Amino acid sequence: MKKIISLVLAFAMVAAIGALSGCGSSYDGEINVYNFGEYIDESTYEAFEEEYNIKVNYNTYDTCEALYSTLKNGGADYDVIITSDYMIGRMAVEGMLEELNYDNIPNFSLIGDEYKGLSYDPDDKYSVPYMWGTVGLIYNGSEINDELTSWSAMFDEQYSGQILMFDSSRDAFGVALKYLGYSMNTTDEAEIGAAYDLLEQQKPLVQGYFQDQMYDKLEGGEALIGAYYAGDYLMMLENNPDLKFVVPDEGSNFFVDAMCIPAGCENKELAEQFINYMTSTDVCVTNMGATGYASGNTEACEIYAQDLEDWMADIMFPSEEVLSRCEVYLNLPQETLELYDSLWVELKA
Amino acid sequence: MRARSFAYPYVLWMALFVVAPIVIIVIYAFTTADGGFTFENFASMGGTYLSVFGRSFLLAIIATAICLLIGYPVAYSLAREKSCLQGIIVMLIMLPMWMNFLLRTYSWMSILENTGLLNRFFSAIGLFDLINAISGFINETFGTNLSTDLEYFEMINTQGAVVLGMVYNYLPFMILPIYSVILKIDSSYLEAARDLGAPPRTVFRKVVFPLSLSGVLSGITMVFVPAVSTFVISDLLGGAKIMLLGNLIQMQFLGSTYNPHLGSAIALIMMVVVIICMTVMNKFGDEEEQAVMF
Structure with a gap:
């Protein structure tokens, strides 16, 4: 009996694999x-x-x-x-x-x-x-009348509770590093440490750390400011024409x-x-x-x-002038990546 | 053919998808990237990890306690209803689970947001105006400095929202096992207790509750274990501001450093701690049951 069952099972498996891969393939x-x-x-x-x-x-x-x-x-x-x-x-x-x-x-x-x-x-x-494309500041022009041109808005207390930050250590640190005038590809522990201090100060001001949910939150007016990608901004614009985008003066990620x-x-x-x-x-x-x-x-x-x-x-x-302010991410050495991860845990712990 | 042969497909399934992964986790936890044996993965966990562990267990314990407080009375009164009504209510409890877990959690987002359904409802009934007026009045009379520009309650992206998400998602897992155990309690026990002069409270305390303890224990396990390891709920309802164990483990696999060894070590510790908690609880449960028997 056992043999029959295993035979049946084996047959079923072969048939299933055949169905998955074969499937009348005319390609x-x-x-x-x-x-x-x-x-x-x-x-x-x-x-x-x-x-x-x-x-x-x-x-x-x-x-x-x-x-x-x-x-x-x-x-x-x-x-x-x-x-x-x-x-x-x-x-x-x-x-x-x-x-x-x-x-x-x-x-x-x-x-x-x-x-x-x-x-x-x-x-x-x-x-x-x-x-x-580029990363920049997306903000709600109907609530914020000033023309934003600096990453400082992401760390500004007057927008407390209205700020959305990247939920990826590399991108979040990138914003902080750029605001401080450092390279996004720095491996200098002191510079990364300074960026961490900034992110820690920023934490009470942000609504949270998001990726894809930025769409809903910025389109729906749930938040006023976020750092995100230019291409996604153009898609958001179709649902909320009040949104504005800027590549900050301090530079950004290209x-x-x-x-x-x-x-x-x-x-x-x-x-x-x-x-x-x-x-x-x-x-x-x-x-x-x-x-x-x-x-x-x-x-x-x-x-x-x-x-x-x-x-x-x-x-x-973006014009060459804008791109000249921007940096391409480089692959960082393993120690720096580990530092990013451990600081990221510390930030959220 | 013996009946146990019918269990072979599941035994095979379990070997492949339960036992094998656990073995892999254990191997990963004790090795380095080069494959050498090490304790380094455990040694490298510092104080920050401890606070993530602490917070995860705390939130999961709170969520489990709330589920128990809400779930037990529901299960108890449900088991005493007419059976047709029971069927309907059990179905209503199960109904949300027919929808995808992620979708349900997403919808809580739009309920709890600052511009979400709840806050818009409060604003429409003038709750915020009322609170602002009261604060203004108190300020005038007592010279205090309460804020009078409340526009919304901050609910989303808080620890409270994370606990709410856990309670909402896992409550059925508390109610159903307790309900099914209470349902099976022989009513002659209750009659005997009453005949011997026990008042309702004593009947519950000495008979019903001890007999339903096995349901309570499985309910607690079924709520606590997924709650302590969740990462979706804390991401969606906590705004990823609060890192839980699940997020910490996920980060080792999908963060900027790919470190499955550390991830496995954390997962292993979590499993061990959960197993210890459950064993202690079950021991405690057994003694209670024995105490009743004697």
């Missing part, structure tokens, strides 16, 4: 793509599926750290990942990325020179820029999210084909419309900017 190939949430126009990869007859399994994640932990665990098998600059730097150093074959990615030539050779991937070996192929990928050519497709001008224009972020494809940016009002274009495609 020529299959790739797994891992991206941030709400960071694509889904019609673009559906069009890719049709055009190239390749199935795209599209999944999303919340934070770069979550992606890192998934890949580090070896618990997933992705062919294309889209992630941020400093995480690309970290994964490149740890040998977690495949070198790209640019013969398969001719559209790389469409990427603007200002997004090539950046510090996280100086020789452009591992990554093709997807989107870029980020590039790029497409990479994780080490050990078995469908490298298909993955490169996908990266190439996502870099083409039409696709970039569509994705900009859906996300509010600027593409790395210069031509696409020019096309998209034509239909925008000037002030919106200035936010989406």
